[in-house]
Amino acid sequence: MSGALGRIGALALRHWYLLRSSWPRLVDLVYWPAVQMATWGFITLSLTPTSGDAMRGVATLLGAAILWDVLLRAQLGTTMSFLEEMYSRNLGHLLASPLRPVEMMLALGFVGLLRTLVGMVPTSLLAIWFFGYSVYDMGLALAAFFAVLVAMGWAISFFIAGLIMRVGLGAEALAWGLVFAIAPLSAVFYPVAVLPEFLHPVAYALPSAHVFEGMRALLLTGTFDMRHLVMGALLDLVYLGLGIAAFLGFHGAARRNGRLLQMGE
Amino acid sequence: MRPVPYPAPHPLAPVLAIDGLVKHYGPVKAVDGVGFSIAAGAITGLLGGNGAGKTTLIAMILGLVAPTAGTIRVAGLDIAETPSRVRAMMNFSSPYVDLPHRLTVAENLSVFARLYGVAEPRRQVAEVAESLDLAGLLRRPLGKLSAGQRTRVALAKALINRPRLLLLDEPTASLDPDTADWVRRYLLDYQRESGAAILLASHNMAEVERLCADVVMLRAGRVVDHDTPAGLLARYGRDDLEAVFLDIARGRERET
Numbered sequence: 399m400s401g402a403l404g405r406i407g408a409l410a411l412r413h414w415y416l417l418r419s420s421w422p423r424l425v426d427l428v429y430w431p432a433v434q435m436a437t438w439g440f441i442t443l444s445l446t447p448t449s450g451d452a453m454r455g456v457a458t459l460l461g462a463a464i465l466w467d468v469l470l471r472a473q474l475g476t477t478m479s480f481l482e483e484m485y486s487r488n489l490g491h492l493l494a495s496p497l498r499p500v501e502m503m504l505a506l507g508f509v510g511l512l513r514t515l516v517g518m519v520p521t522s523l524l525a526i527w528f529f530g531y532s533v534y535d536m537g538l539a540l541a542a543f544f545a546v547l548v549a550m551g552w553a554i555s556f557f558i559a560g561l562i563m564r565v566g567l568g569a570e571a572l573a574w575g576l577v578f579a580i581a582p583l584s585a586v587f588y589p590v591a592v593l594p595e596f597l598h599p600v601a602y603a604l605p606s607a608h609v610f611e612g613m614r615a616l617l618l619t620g621t622f623d624m625r626h627l628v629m630g631a632l633l634d635l636v637y638l639g640l641g642i643a644a645f646l647g648f649h650g651a652a653r654r655n656g657r658l659l660q661m662g663e
Numbered sequence: 664m665r666p667v668p669y670p671a672p673h674p675l676a677p678v679l680a681i682d683g684l685v686k687h688y689g690p691v692k693a694v695d696g697v698g699f700s701i702a703a704g705a706i707t708g709l710l711g712g713n714g715a716g717k718t719t720l721i722a723m724i725l726g727l728v729a730p731t732a733g734t735i736r737v738a739g740l741d742i743a744e745t746p747s748r749v750r751a752m753m754n755f756s757s758p759y760v761d762l763p764h765r766l767t768v769a770e771n772l773s774v775f776a777r778l779y780g781v782a783e784p785r786r787q788v789a790e791v792a793e794s795l796d797l798a799g800l801l802r803r804p805l806g807k808l809s810a811g812q813r814t815r816v817a818l819a820k821a822l823i824n825r826p827r828l829l830l831l832d833e834p835t836a837s838l839d840p841d842t843a844d845w846v847r848r849y850l851l852d853y854q855r856e857s858g859a860a861i862l863l864a865s866h867n868m869a870e871v872e873r874l875c876a877d878v879v880m881l882r883a884g885r886v887v888d889h890d891t892p893a894g895l896l897a898r899y900g901r902d903d904l905e906a907v908f909l910d911i912a913r914g915r916e917r918e919t
Contacts, residue, residue: 401780408777415770416763419804482763490760491820494725495778496751653729656688659722659759 405497409505410512413479417513427475427513431467431521438463439529457617459587460531462610464522466586468544469606470577471517472551473558476510477573480559484567493658499649503642506559507552514548536613539622543609546630550605551577553634553641560648564657585610605630605637676739678703678828678860679724684733686719686884693719695884697733701860703827706850708871708892709864710904711881712912717864718759720881721830724862725755737828751780755830756821758837764806768797768816771805772823779824791819795849811842818846822853829861835870843867847874868904878904880911887911 417423442459483489492502522533533540554577561569583597584606593601601607612626652658677700686694694716701707711717722728724735726746735742742749762771769788776784792798795815800808805816814834821829834850835843847870854861865871871878872892880888880895888895888911892904899907 404780405778408774411777412763412766412770412774415766415774419765419767486763486765487759487761488763490727490757491762491775492778494727494750494755495775496747496780497778498747650729653727656686656693656719656722656728658727659718 402498402501405495405501406505406508409492409497409502410508413482413509414512416482417516424516427471427517428520431464431471431517432524434467435460435463435521435525436528439525439531443529457531457535458614460525460529461533461536461613461617462586464518464525464533465543465547465609465613466581466584467521468514468518469547469551469584471514472510472548473554473577474510474551474573475513475517476506476552476555477558479506479509479513480555480562481570481573484562489563490658499646500642503552503556503559503645506555510552510555511548514551536616539612539616539627542627543613546605546609546627546634549631549634549638553637556638556641556645560645563645563652564648566657580604580606583607589614602629603633605633608633676736677701678705678738679862680734680736680739681720681724682734682736684720684723684735685731686716686723686728687731692884694723694730697881697884697886699879699886699889701828701862703860704854704858705877706854706861706863706875708875708878709862709881710866710868710871710878710908714883715881716884717881718757718832719884721755721757721832721862721864724828724830725753726750751824752826753828753830754779754821754824754826755832756817756834757830757832759832762805762813762816762820765804767802767804768792768808768819769801771816772801772819775820776823781824787823787825791822795819795822811838814838814842814846818849825857825859827859829859830864831861832864833866834863835865835867843870850874868908872904880908882911882914 438459483492526532536543558569558572558576561572583593583601584604585593585601586606590598590601590607590611608626608630612623612630615621615623615626680700682698684694684697685692697716697720699707709717709720719728723730724742726742737749737752740749766774769792772788772791773784776787781787789798792801795818797812797815797819800812805813808816818834821831831850835846838846850861851874853859863871863875875892877889877891878895879886890898895904895907896902899910901907901910
């Protein structure tokens, strides 16, 4: 394998080597999604212990919790892979190699996807075991929801990684906090209709809100609303374009102002 | 549609040609109109005090810092036009960057062999490790190695693609005299065998005198002198490069 694919594979390989050498990193990938899933599962059971709709409640809340973690883990997995390069002071080696910035984004996104799968597949199996709830009952819609959320996670992480390159590790807190800022507007556990009316356009400008609205419609009424999926995918294209442009723009600015020489600071 | 081919490296062009290179950070002139070239098979020393612009200059050659003005050509190719292609022809080692400590020596070298598009990465990793006496350390994580061993790994990474242009920033800093001597001998052997051009930034004047065919002296971002070590000693009327360095750093005029 040579050329761009070879370079993307090389960076992905570097992160595979890192993960397999560090069991705390591997455990961390599964631990938090599993805790989140268990917490929401028990909360749901406690709220609806005798209702005939208990299983439906479990389905919507657990489905929401698992899909929310897909967005969170895709963003964190991609950003963390970038941060690992900052922590190890390896970014200079990578950026002075033939690896292009776009190739770096593709590699980090691929690693972020793998980290998401490593965390979410065991968690979804635990949900079947603990609560008898299978997220896979959503069928092909699950793959579509998953893709929209992962792409949104990539877009956010490209923006954050670029910003960290531009201003340094002082912006690291965004890696952990930015996605939570959009959680209330994403209507993860409640319909968009619950939000004040003036926030509806803001919520519907987020791909995630369309995923969670679509998921609820599917689980509660059994209908798959294609409009939400299409809107989520179209918005993803806009967000990915902005995220990639931000990464490239911040990278260019960091080259101009010499920030790449002060990596890790 | 057929892909547009990369321009081919020019066989007669200097390996490194820098012309009118400028880097300003606001009012600060980190590099101010630097120009020189290095032919194939030559080792050029880059000397200057702290803040003279050595690191900025090397970072611009590597593409880590964007010049305000000027051009950098490697084997005739402008790095601003074909950065990925140009970077594949060079490599570097610097104390300001590190390799991942959790990865083993073999993993680190394997990753960079693939990043640089080495045709047979496994064989190249084995060969470079053998030549740098690292074969017994290939399965050890980098973080478990001594400073001297890590320096050899950094050098192995810098040689993994058999670069036509090798940039070395303080390659023997923090090494004991024995290991430093071993590295210098290795670099001389490598340069003779490969014909690579080497730009060596160092504060070790004896090292520069021993290794370098010519020396570029930087002060306040400008080239204040460029000559062979013997030429510098003769013109400044000094017995060693350290005295010449002090003359230049303190702004004393040369004698002729």
